[in-house]
Amino acid sequence: MKSAVLVFPGINRERDMARALRLASGHEPAMVWHAETSLPSGTDIVVVPGGFSYGDYLRCGAIAARAPVMDAVRSFAAGGGLVLGVCNGFQILCEAGLLPGVLMRNAGLKFICHDVHLRVERSDTPFTRGYNAGQVIRVPVAHGEGNYEADDETLKRLEGEGRVLYRYCSAQGTVDKPSNINGAAHSIAGIVNEAGNVLGMMPHPENHVEHVMGCTDGRGLFAGLAAHLERAA
């Protein structure tokens, strides 16, 4: 698995992400600066990490979404390449038009930084094959703007096409109001695009991949990606 991690000014989770990718694949990810106009040849997956690109100025992810490297990411995605965006990365992918909808201010207006439970909605995708459908995983979140919103038509399509891959839930796997930490529509924590090759999610699976982190529930996502790409190769 040859991965490329995008680096924008103000991003701060790129090293956590690189570590998780290295752990899962055994390969050193390429760190790609935002001003680049192409991706390293042979890239299997592009990862847009979390942080606060451009200080969240204008709207979260808005300026990063228009960086030169994003044109290369757009054509990579159009060709079926896998793209993963986490936290600010999810916001950037929405702003770039690679995913529908928008991440609004958390309904409670507070920055939320703690572990949450996610229900994995299906296991037959490159982004979830390391898990079982219905499995509950525990991963951290750290965001002020993670409240996913889209118009009714878009939400209906996302649900109808099974494109919600991760949903906030209780420890028992119940999707309810108290577990919907930021007020997201349909408790959405992560969605894929129509073609199923671009995932955006607010929680940080890369921060739960080693025992020293207290939990390894995030490993499945990266292990699943590595397995998917090995099989494809």
Added chain:
Amino acid sequence: MKARVTVTLKSGILDPQGKAIEGALKSLGVDGVASVRQGKVFDIELSGSDQAKAEATLKAAADKLLANTVIENYRVEVLS
């Protein structure tokens, strides 16, 4: 030329910041506030003096960057 782009949330989009401001105004005793929606104002200095061209430039700026048209509306004005 001086110009202004005003970006506002579309109606029906939940605005938690506006709601918080509305609550704060009420607790300050500012009477008669029914609701508050928060938006953004961009004051832009344009080179050139062609009104139609200026409006096209502002529209392009709003569409490409200043507004997220999924959730926001915008209005462009050439002020002078």
